[in-house]
Amino acid sequence: MTDFLVRFVNTLDPNGGPQIDWPAYTPRSPQLIAFVEGKTPLQVIPDTFRAEAMDFVMQLSLAEPL
Secondary structure (H helix, E strand, O other): OHHHHHHHHHHOOOOOOOOOOOOOOOOOOOEEEEEOOOOOOEEEEEOOOOHHHHHHHHHHHHHOOO
16 A cells, blocks of 8 residues: 555656556446455455445535535
8 A cells, every 4th residue: 555655756656567447537437446255356346335434414505505
């Protein structure tokens, strides 16, 4: 994970090493890196597990702006 951070700080792109390719995070394709057990310690997974909660927060902030 440190390699990703160092590459990102220097090039604004965490990819380029022998590790897994970390895709760009976009609203249409929300993906993140997850630490998992096994031979492959990093996996790209969809970031959809909190979509309902984020939608609620967005609707609340539109209804009750600060």
